[in-house]
Amino acid sequence: MNTADISERKDVVQEIRDRFGDGIMAQQPARDGIPTVWVANDRVKDVLKYLKHETAGPYRMLYDLTAIDERFREMRQGQPDSTFTLVYHLLSHERNSDVRIKVPLTGESPRAGSITDIWQAANWYEREVWDMFGIHFDGHPELRRILLPLTWTGHPLRKDHPARATDMGPFSLPDDKAKREEDALRYSPDGVKDVMLLNMGPHHPGTHGLLRMILELDGEQIVNATPEIGFHHRGAEKMGERQSWHTYIPYTDRVDYLAGPLNNFPYVLAVETLAGIEVPDRAKVIRIMVAELFRISNHLVYYGTFSQDVGTMSPVFFMFNDRERVFHIIEAICGGRMHPEWFRIGGVAQDLPKGWDGLVRDFISSMPRRLKEYDGLVLKNRIFKGRTRGVGVLTVDEAIDRGVTGPNLRACGLEWDLRKKRPYSGYDQFAFDVPTMPDGDCYSRAVIRVEEMRQSLKIIEQCLKHMPDGPYKSDHPLATPPRKDRILCDIETLIHHFLSVSWGPVIPAGEAAFGTEGAKGNNTYYLISDGGAMSYRTRIRTPSFPHLQVVPFLTRGLMLSDLIAILGSIDYVLADVDR
Amino acid sequence: MTVNLSSFIMPLAILLILLIVSAWLIWLERRLLALWQDRYGPNRVGPFGLAQVIADMIKMLTKEDWVPPFADRAVFVISPAITMVTILSAFAIVSFAPGISVASLNIDLLFFISMIALNAYSPVLAGWSSGNRYSLLGALRATAQMVSYEVFMGLSLMGVVALTGSFNILDIVEAQRPLWFCIPQFFGLVVFVIAGIALTHRIPFDLPEAENELVAGYHTEYSGLKFGMFFVGEYLNVILISSLITTFFFGGWLGPVLPPLAWFIIKTFVFICGFILLRASLPRPRYDRLMALGWKIMLPLAILNLVVTGSIILASGY
Numbered sequence: 001m002n003t004a005d006i007s008e009r010k011d012v013v014q015e016i017r018d019r020f021g022d023g024i025m026a027q028q029p030a031r032d033g034i035p036t037v038w039v040a041n042d043r044v045k046d047v048l049k050y051l052k053h054e055t056a057g058p059y060r061m062l063y064d065l066t067a068i069d070e071r072f073r074e075m076r077q078g079q080p081d082s083t084f085t086l087v088y089h090l091l092s093h094e095r096n097s098d099v100r101i102k103v104p105l106t107g108e109s110p111r112a113g114s115i116t117d118i119w120q121a122a123n124w125y126e127r128e129v130w131d132m133f134g135i136h137f138d139g140h141p142e143l144r145r146i147l148l149p150l151t152w153t154g155h156p157l158r159k160d161h162p163a164r165a166t167d168m169g170p171f172s173l174p175d176d177k178a179k180r181e182e183d184a185l186r187y188s189p190d191g192v193k194d195v196m197l198l199n200m201g202p203h204h205p206g207t208h209g210l211l212r213m214i215l216e217l218d219g220e221q222i223v224n225a226t227p228e229i230g231f232h233h234r235g236a237e238k239m240g241e242r243q244s245w246h247t248y249i250p251y252t253d254r255v256d257y258l259a260g261p262l263n264n265f266p267y268v269l270a271v272e273t274l275a276g277i278e279v280p281d282r283a284k285v286i287r288i289m290v291a292e293l294f295r296i297s298n299h300l301v302y303y304g305t306f307s308q309d310v311g312t313m314s315p316v317f318f319m320f321n322d323r324e325r326v327f328h329i330i331e332a333i334c335g336g337r338m339h340p341e342w343f344r345i346g347g348v349a350q351d352l353p354k355g356w357d358g359l360v361r362d363f364i365s366s367m368p369r370r371l372k373e374y375d376g377l378v379l380k381n382r383i384f385k386g387r388t389r390g391v392g393v394l395t396v397d398e399a400i401d402r403g404v405t406g407p408n409l410r411a412c413g414l415e416w417d418l419r420k421k422r423p424y425s426g427y428d429q430f431a432f433d434v435p436t437m438p439d440g441d442c443y444s445r446a447v448i449r450v451e452e453m454r455q456s457l458k459i460i461e462q463c464l465k466h467m468p469d470g471p472y473k474s475d476h477p478l479a480t481p482p483r484k485d486r487i488l489c490d491i492e493t494l495i496h497h498f499l500s501v502s503w504g505p506v507i508p509a510g511e512a513a514f515g516t517e518g519a520k521g522n523n524t525y526y527l528i529s530d531g532g533a534m535s536y537r538t539r540i541r542t543p544s545f546p547h548l549q550v551v552p553f554l555t556r557g558l559m560l561s562d563l564i565a566i567l568g569s570i571d572y573v574l575a576d577v578d579r
Numbered sequence: 580m581t582v583n584l585s586s587f588i589m590p591l592a593i594l595l596i597l598l599i600v601s602a603w604l605i606w607l608e609r610r611l612l613a614l615w616q617d618r619y620g621p622n623r624v625g626p627f628g629l630a631q632v633i634a635d636m637i638k639m640l641t642k643e644d645w646v647p648p649f650a651d652r653a654v655f656v657i658s659p660a661i662t663m664v665t666i667l668s669a670f671a672i673v674s675f676a677p678g679i680s681v682a683s684l685n686i687d688l689l690f691f692i693s694m695i696a697l698n699a700y701s702p703v704l705a706g707w708s709s710g711n712r713y714s715l716l717g718a719l720r721a722t723a724q725m726v727s728y729e730v731f732m733g734l735s736l737m738g739v740v741a742l743t744g745s746f747n748i749l750d751i752v753e754a755q756r757p758l759w760f761c762i763p764q765f766f767g768l769v770v771f772v773i774a775g776i777a778l779t780h781r782i783p784f785d786l787p788e789a790e791n792e793l794v795a796g797y798h799t800e801y802s803g804l805k806f807g808m809f810f811v812g813e814y815l816n817v818i819l820i821s822s823l824i825t826t827f828f829f830g831g832w833l834g835p836v837l838p839p840l841a842w843f844i845i846k847t848f849v850f851i852c853g854f855i856l857l858r859a860s861l862p863r864p865r866y867d868r869l870m871a872l873g874w875k876i877m878l879p880l881a882i883l884n885l886v887v888t889g890s891i892i893l894a895s896g897y
Contacts, residue, residue: 198712206791220716220866309791311782311863317616383783383862560716561865564792 012099013037015055020047025080025104031274032512034089036100038080044088044103045113051090051099052118059090059099060400062115064541065125067133068528072159075509075531080104084135086112089513089526089541093400093414096421100513105135114140121403124549132157132237147230147578150184156238163242187214187226195223198560202231206309206564209574211548213563220560225552233578240527240538244504245271246345246480248535252525253339255540256576259298259519260336261290264343269424270514270525271345274507277476281468283347284426289360289463290333290342292456296367297326298519299449299456302571306446307378309568310387315378322370329359345505346479351472360464364457371453379447388442392554392566395440402553403546406521407448408570412440418517432458442569449571478505504533513539520544520571540579544572590671590681597670601814602632608814608855615859642803647710650800654708659801659808662701666815669694673822674748676832676839687748688740691823692733695778698816699725702780702787705809706797717796720866721787724777727873728784732774734881738767738888739827752831761828766884768828770877775820777873779813781854783861786869821850 013035017024023043028036039047051059068085070076082104090099105112114137115122126137127146134155137143145152154161162168173181187197195216201207210231216224236255240248252263265287272279279287304319327337333356334340334349342349378384394404396412409416417434419427435451437444473479482497509531515524521543530536547570555563606621606629613620621628646652669691671681684690699722706718740746742763743754754760761768777784788796798809825831825846832839834846864872 196712198716205794219719307862311785311789311791312861313612313782314616314859317618321617377860381862383864386868387862387865559865559867561789561792561863 012051012055012095012097016047016050019050023047026078028079028102028511030100030512031510032270032514034098034100034513036102036511038102038104041103041105041112044086044101045115045118047101048088048090048115048118051101057092057094059092059095060397061091061093062088062119062121062125062403063091063098063522064089064524064526064539065115065122065129066526066539066541067129067135067157068537069133069157069159073528073530073536081106083107084110084133086129086135087526087539088115089524093416098513109134109136111136111138113138114143116140119403120401120553121546121549124545131155134158145230147233149181149230151181156235159241161238163238185228187228194218202228206567208305208567208572211574211577213551213567215560215563217560222555222558222560222563225555225563227548227551229548229574229577231578232574234575236579237538237540240535240540242534244533245507245535246504248538249343249345250339250341252540253341254575255542255579256298256518256520256523256544256573257338258301258573259294260339261287261342262294262298262516262518263523264341265291265425266514266516266518266523266525267527268343268345269516270512270527271507273512273514274510274527274529275345275476275478275505276508277346277474277478279347279425279474280471281426282351282470283472283474285463285467286348286352286472287343287425288427288430289460289467290330290340290348292459292463293326293329295456295519296453296460297323298571299453300326302449303374303378303446306568306571307384309564310384312378312381312384315374318370318374318377322367325363325366329356329363332356332359344473344480346476347471347473352467357464357467360460364461364464367457368454371450375450379443379450385443387561387565388446388569390439391442391558391562392569393439393441394550394554398553399440399550402550404521404550405546406517406519406543407452408445408521408543408547410434410436411444411448413438418515418522422515424514424516430459430462432456442565445569445571478507480505506531506533507535513541515541518543520573520576521547542576542579544574544576548572548577589679593670593675593679593681594667597667597815597818598811601811601818602636603629604814604817604851605635605810606632607851608858611852611855612859615856636807639804639807644803644805647800649710651708651710654704655800656805658701658705658708659798659805659812661704662698662812663808663815665694665698665701666812666819669698669819670815672748673819673826674752674831675822675843677749679840680748683747683749686746688736688746688751692729692736695732696729698778699729701809701812702797705801706787709797709800711800713793713795714797714799717787717789717793717799720789720793721780721797723866723870724780724784724786724873727870728774728777728877731770731873731878731881732778734878734885735767735770735774736827737885738764741885741888741892748826748831752826752833755830755833759828759830759833764828764884764888766880767888768824770881770884771827772820772824773877775824776854776857777869779816779820779854781813781817782858783863784869785863786866789863817851817854818847821854822847824850 013027016037020043023040025038025040030036066087070082070085084105086103088101114126126140129135130143131145131147132155195218198215198217200215201212202210212228214226215222236251239251249264252267253260255263300319300323304316307315330340331337334342394412396414399409399412413436415434415436420434432455435448437448473483477496481501487494487497507529509529511528513524513526515522524541526539527535528537554566610620621631624630624634646655672687672690674680702721703718706714739760743751780787829846832843834842
């Protein structure tokens with residue numbers, strides 16, 4: 001954060017205070033420096049409208065919307081009374097800054113006003129909050145469960161909901177229950193006539209995982225598409241509340257399962273922000289190198305499966321072979337492949353092995369040639385262009401309004417890359433470009449990713465040339481597991497290490513969100529510590545969730561084949577959507 | 580007596596050989612694709628994985644012969660047979676070498692076109708009778724695609740007929756002694772090949788069974804032997820179109836040194852490999868663009884080709 005940002009941030013709080021003096025209940029210091037303002041429930045819509053439409057340098061993106069169950073939280077001095085707190089996280093591209101609006105709610109089944117009329121993107125977020133916390137949104141067009149089965153009872157992210165299967169009694173699925181579950185999945189749109197309903201998924205070769213698209217078709221033309229998600233929901237956020245800060249790292253790998261350590265990144269950075277850990281340079285560069293290797297790996301899968309979606313059979317094999325070459329390096333460095341669980345609080349798990357540089361050098365010297373070959377095979381193919389150009393067009397304004405980030409936003413022409421805009425972990429020390437495309441169609445989205453692979457290769461090359469010496473993990477007492485060189489010298493260090501390994505580190509109370517440039521877009525972990533060995537609330541803001549929400553908007557009026565091209569082009573992973 | 584005997588043995592032999600070859604073509608395709616895609620392909624069962632086909636056949640034959648309860652049973656069962664019967668009948672006119680053919684009619688070419696036309700019923704009925712919406716969409720695509728591509732498939736061959744002055748295959752091949760028709764009938768060749776691929780439902784014309792969109796298109800509900808018939812039918816179709824490209828445009832069995840049958844097999848094999856290579860390299864266009872290509876480019880091209888051929892023949896005073 002530079003000083004200009006901080007002065008700007010004071011401005012936004014002052015601005016809100018000046019305008020809505022009585023509605024502002026408190027200002028809360030947050031560890032991440034994001035201005036956090038408590039606003040009364042009846043004034044929040046005005047505040048949000050003001051921030052979106054009226055202020056200079058408007059906050060045009062609803063970056064995240066979530067809630068906190070405050071009923072069991074102890075360390076919340078200075079915050080207004082609340083049983084459940086709604087958290088609106090807004091992002092302004094013009095100011096390059098965020099603002100967090102918190103709304104205290106009272107009672108066991110609280111109600112709030114829906115903001116779907118301000119942001120379309122709020123639709124799914126509010127459904128998720130209803131599903132997870134049981135907060136009712138008045139004025140929401142279709143407030144029903146989104147991640148959990150429609151037949152579920154209870155709201156899982158409430159603290160009193162059981163967190164483990166063993167708390168819930170043995171599972172059984174008698175016929176009548178199975179029937180009930182199946183009936184709940186029936187879809188009958190009201191007032192729609194003369195359309196053919198086509199149930200695409202949850203098992204379908206074109207949906208890339210457990211996604212159900214309910215299509216209303218007129219011939220092959222899509223009248224309406226309704227995505228049904230939640231088939232891949234694993235309660236990742238709930239698990240964060242009963243894993244230690246350290247043992248949660250492997251779970252993050254599996255959220256966007258194609259980009260392992262790119263998920264570790266925002267999580268460990270958020271924990272380090274809470275704990276105030278400064279990471280040594282070598283660890284930073286190792287993190288960047290592993291992360292960029294995984295960005296390439298993710299984009300290779302994207303490239304291959306996208307071309308497969310429009311019918312080319314071969315590229316996916318070439319690209320998976322290349323991905324195997326990436327995994328070969330990852331195996332040598334980390335031991336794991338897809339999910340190396342390599343980042344640690346305060347650094348990385350181990351130092352680089354002997355000979356890592358040779359492997360990386362081989363890869364970055366051979367990859368550009370192959371990427372060029374793939375250009376000829378996929379991007380320059382005329383049928384491919386015919387299928388993807390001008391299909392699924394998204395303008396910058398629509399994209400921002402709907403929460404689109406990452407490569408999909410850059411494909412609309414906005415140069416917005418957190419690695420450049422808010423450099424973390426030393427990305428400001430690297431020379432690389434942020435590619436953009438003006439069109440915002442499926443073709444642009446593919447081109448952006450191919451170009452990003454080239455930029456990632458550039459970054460990896462710089463890591464290779466300038467890998468700093470020094471420790472791979474911080475000396476900070478909360479770095480986990482601690483470096484061991486001094487534990488046998490004095491008893492204090494030994495005790496600390498023992499506790500931090502057996503209980504896990506105790507992270508100071510506070511709140512921090514950290515956003516990074518993930519493979520698919522901006523990935524943010526919003527962590528709340530109540531001063532314990534476990535997180536009080538772990539919120540994962542994934543890019544795929546809003547991206548998938550855009551699909552119906554993109555496909556209306558197009559053909560069935562275009563839907564497949566669009567689904568392939570936006571690059572989502574269902575685990576990243578459902579968490 | 581010998582004539583009578585050979586008129587029984589010849590068709591039987593050709594039928595058996597065709598079925599066997601088309602089954603092993605599946606192996607060939609899988610191996611070739613694997614070769615081009617940097618992987619192994621089936622290489623475990625028997626030498627070079629050759630026995631994979633036998634294993635697959637055993638699996639297919641021993642599978643439960645399942646008809647979905649929501650399907651129109653009679654039509655559902657008949658449809659895969661239609662594809663086999665029509666394609667195998669179309670082979671009757673193919674002349675593999677002088678004397679090696681099932682029948683030689685004076686309307687060879689028309690017979691082929693009519694059989695291909697009947698073949699269009701198979702995916703339509705299969706998709707319709709399955710009672711599945713993916714199948715139905717596949718059937719719709721198949722109908723539109725086959726009906727429109729048949730039109731100019733027939734037209735593309737008329738240039739060949741005009742140059743030969745006959746519909747008979749033997750005459751057509753003999754007429755190519757001085758010059759293969761691939762040169763004077765180059766545009767006819769292009770149109771015929773493209774229409775041929777469309778009739779085989781292979782990439783880039785595999786829209787009726789586009790996996791990523793329609794699961795398996797019109798044969799989504801089929802399994803076991805009935806699916807096998809569609810599957811083998813596709814490969815039979817590939818052989819049929821390849822052998823006809825050879826016959827109509829590349830001089831059939833004509834060629835120096837080697838025996839005629841060898842020439843025919845070599846030429847056909849090259850085109851079969853071409854089909855497989857296409858599958859390895861091309862994406863699938865959108866359905867409406869495919870139709871536009873057919874009606875707006877291929878049909879005028881075929882007509883133009885016929886008109887130009889006709890005028891040249893008239894002008895040179897045949």
